[in-house]
Amino acid sequence: MDSHDSTFPLIISVDDHTVEPASVWQDRLPEKYRGVGPRIVRAPVKEMTFLGGRFRPVMGEPGDDGPVGDWWVYEELRRPLTRLDTAVGYSRDEIKLEVITYEQMRPGSYDVPARLADMDVNHVQSALCFPTFPRFCGQTFTEAKDHELGLLCVRAYNDWMVEEWCGPDARGRLIPLTLIPLWDAELAAEEVRRNAARGVRAVAFSEIPPYLGLPSIHGDGWDPFLQACDETGTVIAMHIGSSSRMPSTSADAPPAVGSTITFANCCFSMVDWLMSGKFEQFPHLKVMYAEGQIGWIPYILERADVVWEENRAWGGVADKVHRPPSELFAEHVYGCFFDDAFGLRNLDAIGLRNVLYETDYPHSDSTWPKSREVGEAQMGHLEAGVVERIVRRNAIELLGLSDEGLWPGGTR
Incomplete structure (x- = not known):
């Protein structure tokens, strides 16, 4: 590990990302599906726009003019790899929305030994990684036409995640995060149990499923999942953007507006869960919000408690939420941050045991390779035991890691 002298604990990051190697699905899908399943094609960009927050690239033909990139091709989807998928190692001025090839990204984005080396540089011991091509909770496969193929793609991704990305080469330092077929809660439950049987303790989910055309958590549609x-101790991990709709205010609002309020869907989602009754129906359930930061949490808990106390009779929750939302939060919800000085000054109002740390490698917001220095600057006013709990201990307890901070399934 890192040879620098430092009293700052080795980091367990609960929000990093993997860029899937080109072979993930081609190596695992039945032969009849390989021609329509996800595969990489190298091609130029014929046309590219970024209007109203939506990126629309058009893939050209070999020989066409235009920047050349590696594209994921799946059914009718043509999705290029971009610099925003993997920005570490490049200066801020070089990070633009442009297509790239695998050779133009840092190898740690997709290669396990290179990732571990980059973690060493960054004082990171272990990391939980969200997907790239499937999107943050598998929306790519949910939106596809063929759900039989989509289910095979979900399972193939999970097999790669557990057996290769978090396999023996990772030495327990990469923590698996799996996907579910969001279109079928019974199949989702089967996939949770299949992966839990091999030691997986986290699954990706959408902050606001109705934004994806799926049921809300207020009904019973998700109950099998x-x-x-609840039964397997699998944590539900929700990343900003997992609703495929980032918050903004208008079509002509500059990107800086949305960038300032990226936490908003986490906020809405947390209130959904606290007022849903699901934490009482499923008492062992745990949820976490990746990259949502934490400074907004105290007021929302205060407001939720007031509403529950004063308005529950007509507010539709008296028959299912029997305890103050802040109490439910303390037992069931985790906020994740990498840059939130205000939240760190208000830990008492959030709950020390409800906070997790992250580095966001390899995205443009990542604190790599200075995550230790950033953490020291942010947490220098806190006692060593408090820092240890934020940076390591909470993640160890939540994700069922060993006392050394490793995923047991990767060290057998």
Whole structure:
């Protein structure tokens, strides 16, 4: 590990990302599906726009003019790899929305030994990684036409995640995060149990499923999935953007508006969960919000408690939420941050045991390779035991890691 002298604990990051190697699905899908399943094609960009927050690239033909990049091709989807998928190692001025090839990204984005080396440089011991091509909770496969193929793609991704990305070469330092077929809660439950049987303790989910055309958590549509998570101790991990709709205010609002309020969907989602009754129906359920930061949490808990106390009779929650939302939060919800000085000054109002740390490698917001220095600057006013809990201990307890901070399934 890192040879620098430092009293700052080795980091367990609960929000990093993997860029899937080109072979993930081609190596695992039945032969009849390989021609329509996800595969990489190298091609130029024929046309590219970025309007109203939506990126629309058009893939050209070999020989066409235009920047050349590696594209994921799946059914009708043509999705290029971009510099925003993997920005570490490049200066801020070089980070633009442009297509790239695998050779133009840092190898740690997709290669396990290179990732571990980059973690060493960054004082990171272990990391939980969200997907790239499937999107943050598998929306790519949910939106596809062929759900039989989509289910095979979800399972193939999970097999790669557990057996290769978090396999023996990772030495327990990479923590698996799996996907579910979001279109079928019973199949989702089966996939949770299949992966839990091999030691997986986290599954990706959407902050606001109705934004994806799926049921809300207020009904019983997700109950088979939630029951499986409750029984297996599988944490429901929700990343900003997992609703495929980043918050903004208008079509002509500059990107800086949305960038300032990226936490908003986490906020809405947390209130959904606190007022849903699901934490009482499934008492072992745990949820976490990746990259949502934490400074907004105290007021939302205060407001939720006031509403529950004063308005529950007509507010539709008296028959299912029997305890103050802040109490439910303390037992069931985790906020994740990498840059939140205000939140760190208000830990008492959030709950020390409800906070997790992250580095966001390899995205443009990542604190790599200075995550230790950033953490020391942010947490220098805190006692060593408090820092240890934020940076390591909470993640160890939540994700069922060894006392040394490693995923047991990767060290057998």
